[in-house]
Amino acid sequence: MQVGDLQSRATLRSNLVQKIGQTTLRIKEEIVAIETDVTWNPVFGKPRTAQFRDNGGLNRQNRAGFQWWTLLLGVLTLASRLIFTSSPYFVDGPRHVYFVEHGQIFVSSPPGYFLFGETAKIISDLLNVSAATAISIMNVSFSSCGAIIFANLATRLIPGILGILLAFCYAFSDTVWFVSDIHSTYAAMTFFVPAVLYAICIDESGGLTGVLWAAMTGFRPSDGVFLLPFVLFAVGRRGMRHVSIFAIAALPVLAVWYIPTARHFGGGLLSPLTAAGGQAHHVANGLFVNEPWQRKVSNLVHIAFGSFNAWNILTPFLFIGCFSRATWTRAALLCITPGLLFFTFYFFSDSTYYAYLVAPGLLLAGVGLQQLPPRYGMTVTFLALALSIGQMTIARPLQSRTAAAAVMNAYCLKYSGWGIRNRYDPRLRDTLEIIHERKTDR
Numbered sequence: 001m002q003v004g005d006l007q008s009r010a011t012l013r014s015n016l017v018q019k020i021g022q023t024t025l026r027i028k029e030e031i032v033a034i035e036t037d038v039t040w041n042p043v044f045g046k047p048r049t050a051q052f053r054d055n056g057g058l059n060r061q062n063r064a065g066f067q068w069w070t071l072l073l074g075v076l077t078l079a080s081r082l083i084f085t086s087s088p089y090f091v092d093g094p095r096h097v098y099f100v101e102h103g104q105i106f107v108s109s110p111p112g113y114f115l116f117g118e119t120a121k122i123i124s125d126l127l128n129v130s131a132a133t134a135i136s137i138m139n140v141s142f143s144s145c146g147a148i149i150f151a152n153l154a155t156r157l158i159p160g161i162l163g164i165l166l167a168f169c170y171a172f173s174d175t176v177w178f179v180s181d182i183h184s185t186y187a188a189m190t191f192f193v194p195a196v197l198y199a200i201c202i203d204e205s206g207g208l209t210g211v212l213w214a215a216m217t218g219f220r221p222s223d224g225v226f227l228l229p230f231v232l233f234a235v236g237r238r239g240m241r242h243v244s245i246f247a248i249a250a251l252p253v254l255a256v257w258y259i260p261t262a263r264h265f266g267g268g269l270l271s272p273l274t275a276a277g278g279q280a281h282h283v284a285n286g287l288f289v290n291e292p293w294q295r296k297v298s299n300l301v302h303i304a305f306g307s308f309n310a311w312n313i314l315t316p317f318l319f320i321g322c323f324s325r326a327t328w329t330r331a332a333l334l335c336i337t338p339g340l341l342f343f344t345f346y347f348f349s350d351s352t353y354y355a356y357l358v359a360p361g362l363l364l365a366g367v368g369l370q371q372l373p374p375r376y377g378m379t380v381t382f383l384a385l386a387l388s389i390g391q392m393t394i395a396r397p398l399q400s401r402t403a404a405a406a407v408m409n410a411y412c413l414k415y416s417g418w419g420i421r422n423r424y425d426p427r428l429r430d431t432l433e434i435i436h437e438r439k440t441d442r
Helices: 002-036 050-056 060-064 069-081 093-101 114-127 131-157 160-171 174-180 187-202 207-219 221-236 240-264 271-283 293-321 327-345 351-356 358-369 374-394 403-413 417-421 428-441
Strands: none
Touching: 069 131, 069 160, 069 174, 093 114, 093 131, 114 131, 114 207, 114 240, 131 160, 131 174, 131 187, 131 358, 160 358, 160 374, 174 187, 174 293, 174 351, 174 374, 187 207, 187 221, 187 351, 187 358, 207 221, 207 240, 221 240, 221 271, 221 327, 221 351, 240 271, 293 327, 293 351, 293 358, 293 374, 293 403, 327 351, 327 358, 351 358, 358 374
C-alpha cells in the first residue's frame, strides 16, 4: 500500500512538472509571436495578457477570419434601403442629378464632388439608367457594403453579442439609413469610414489605408480632412516607412480628383481650398462666428439632435467610452473630435453631416456599454436599435404649431422614411422664423 502511494505521488509529481513545462513553453511562444507579429497594429496596442487578447478582438484568429453572418446583415441592409424611395429633393441632391444628366461632373458650388459625379455618370452609362437611379444604386451599395465592413470591425473590437448588436445599430442607424436613400454624397461615408478603420486593422504596409482615405476625401473632402489626424496617428505609430507608403499610395488617387477640381475652380493649386473656405465663411453659424445668439443656440440644439439621430440613446455611453485608457478608444476619439469641433464652433447644417461619425461613435459607445453588466448593456443596445428602426419606419411630423414641434420636425422627424417618401424638408430658417413670429405676436 505504501509502495502504491509512493508510485501514485511520483506519477502526480511527474505530470505536474510536465504540465508546468508545457505551460511555460506555450507562454514563451505567445510572447515571441506577439513581439514578432508585424501585422499587429500598434494603434490598438499590444495585448498584455491572454484575457485582453481575447476581449480585444484583434488576436490572430480574429484577424484571419471573415464573419460570414455579416453577409446576411448586408442583405438585410440592402432590403431595408429599397423600402423608401423618392425623387431627388434633399439639399444638393437635385443639383447633383441635374449636372450628371447634362454631362457636367461638378456641381456649381465647391468643393465640386468630382468623384461622386464621375462615379454616378459611369454607373448611368454602363447600366443605361437615369442619373437619379445611378446615384441611388451607388448610395445603397455604399451603405450595404459599409454595414458588412463595420460588422466585421465591431466584432473584432467589441466581444460577444454586444459587438453583433452594435453592427445592427450601425446598419439601421437613422442617419446611416436616411443618407442611403437620398441623392447626396453623405452615403459614401457610411462605406469609406468603416473601410479606413478596418484597413488600419489589417493593412500591413499602409498602402490600402492611403488609397481608401484618398478616395474617401474625393467623395467628401471635408470629411477626409476631419479623419486625417486619426489616419496620420494610426499610420505614424508604425513608423516612417509606413507613412511613406501611405503617402505614395494616396497621392495618385488624390491627383485623380484634385487636379480636375483645381482646374474647375480657377486653375490654381489652392483654388479648391480657397473656394470652399469662402463658401464656408459665408454660411458659418457656429459659436466663433459673429451671429445672433439665437442662431448659435439653435445650432447647438441642431447638433444635439444630430447626435441623437446618429447614436440614439447610446450617445451618453459614447462619452463614457471616451474615458477608457485603451489605445484604440483614444484613436476612435481622434476620429470624431475634429468634426464635432468644426460643427460646434464654425458650421453645421444637417444631421446628415454625422454620417462619417456614426461608425467611430458606436465603437466608443460599445466601450461605454461594457461598463454595465452584460445583460443591461445588451438591453440598452437593443432598445437603441428598436428606436432607430421605429424612427425610420413609423415616425411622422408633429402637427402642433408650437416652436418645440417645429424644432422636432426640422431637426429630427424629417430624417425618416415618411420624410423621404413625402419629400419633407423643413429647414433651419423655417424654425427660426416660427420662433420669431411667436415672440412678435406676444
